[in-house]
Structures are given as structure tokens and as C-alpha cells.
Amino acid sequence: xxxxxxxxxxxxxxxxxxxxxxxxxxxxxxxxxxxxxxxxxxxxxxxxxxxxxxxxxxxxxxxxxxxxxxxxxxxxxxxxxxxxxxxxxxxxxxxxxxxxxxxxxxxxxxxxxxxxxxxxxxxxxxxxxxxxxxxxxxxxxxxxxxxxxxxx
Ligand code: IDP
Ligand code: MG
Numbered sequence: 001x002x003x004x005x006x007x008x009x010x011x012x013x014x015x016x017x018x019x020x021x022x023x024x025x026x027x028x029x030x031x032x033x034x035x036x037x038x039x040x041x042x043x044x045x046x047x048x049x050x051x052x053x054x055x056x057x058x059x060x061x062x063x064x065x066x067x068x069x070x071x072x073x074x075x076x077x078x079x080x081x082x083x084x085x086x087x088x089x090x091x092x093x094x095x096x097x098x099x100x101x102x103x104x105x106x107x108x109x110x111x112x113x114x115x116x117x118x119x120x121x122x123x124x125x126x127x128x129x130x131x132x133x134x135x136x137x138x139x140x141x142x143x144x145x146x147x148x149x150x151x152x
Pocket of ligand 1: 054092111113114116118
């Protein structure tokens with residue numbers, strides 16, 4: 001079991017649909033610790049880095065545009081094996097394949113409007129967190145009321 005941090009982005013489609021609070025609540029209700037959170041615009045540079053693996057896809061231009069429709073909300077989450085756990089809560093990329101109960105399964109209405117991003121691997125998470133957060137925007141603190149039996 002590894003102590004990790006991961007990155008979640010609440011995408012413009014979810015901001016437009018006023019789902020930000022519900023999405024943040026999902027993580028809080030699951031006992032997942034928020035260690036960073038901010039609203040920001042995705043710059044062209046940030047999108048090119050973040051979606052470098054998709055730059056040759058036919059949908060890249062549309063993806064880039066849709067990620068700049070509104071600001072996004074970037075969230076850093078921390079916990080044991082948190083990268084994998086948040087991916088499970090995120091659900092499949094395609095909403096038709098995303099299981100009910102997952103965030104995408106419950107809220108996503110198209111592949112390009114699939115509500116959130118979450119880091120795919122611990123390596124990806126490290127690189128993405130560095131890209132989106134300065135060191136002093138990530139916080140170390142104790143939660144007082146987390147139940148004794150919670151995993152973290
Ligand atoms: P992931 O977000 O589940 O990790 P990736 O393959 O890394 O999926 O793709 C990043 C994002 O690019 C997806 O979340 C989605 O918004 C967008 N995307 C991926 N495939 C398609 C597609 O076929 N059409 C339109 N957008 C896509
Ligand atoms: Mg991905």
C-alpha cells in the first residue's frame with residue numbers, strides 16, 4: 001500500500017452543468033482527503049502537455065476548445081493507493097461503458113463531455129500534480145473526525 005496523491009480536474013462541461021459541488025461531495029463522502037483545490041483557466045500550453053498523448057487524434061482540436069469553455073477546478077487528493085481508487089470512482093472514458101455509481105457513469109453525457117479527468121497511473125499523477133499545483137498550494141494537515149476504521 002502506497003501513500004499517494006492524485007489529480008482530478010472538474011472539466012468545463014461539468015462546470016457548465018453545475019456539477020462541481022456534487023463531484024467534490026462524492027470524494028468527501030468516500031472519506032478521501034482533499035489536499036489542494038483551485039479554479040483556473042487551462043492555457044494552450046497546459047492542454048498540449050496534459051493531452052500530449054492525444055495530439056494526433058482527429059478530436060484533439062475539439063477537445064482543446066472544450067477544455068477552455070470555462071475555467072476548470074483542479075483538485076489534489078491524497079490517500080493510500082489513491083490513484084487507482086480515484087480511477088475506479090471516475091469510471092470508464094466512454095459514458096456508455098462507465099458503470100452506474102461511478103462519477104462518469106452517473107453524470108457523463110458524451111466522451112468529450114465526460115465530467116472529470118483523473119490521473120491514470122502514479123507516474124502520471126506525479127507529473128500532472130507538478131504541472132497544475134505549486135508546492136505551496138498542496139497542504140499537509142490532519143483530519144480530526146475521520147472514523148477510526150477508515151482506510152486512511
Ligand atoms: P481518460 O480521461 O479516461 O484517462 P484518455 O484516453 O486519457 O481517457 O483521454 C483523455 C480525454 O480525451 C478523455 O477523458 C475525453 O474527454 C477525451 N477523449 C478521449 N477519446 C475521445 C474520443 O474518441 N472523442 C472525443 N474525446 C475523446
Ligand atoms: Mg488519461
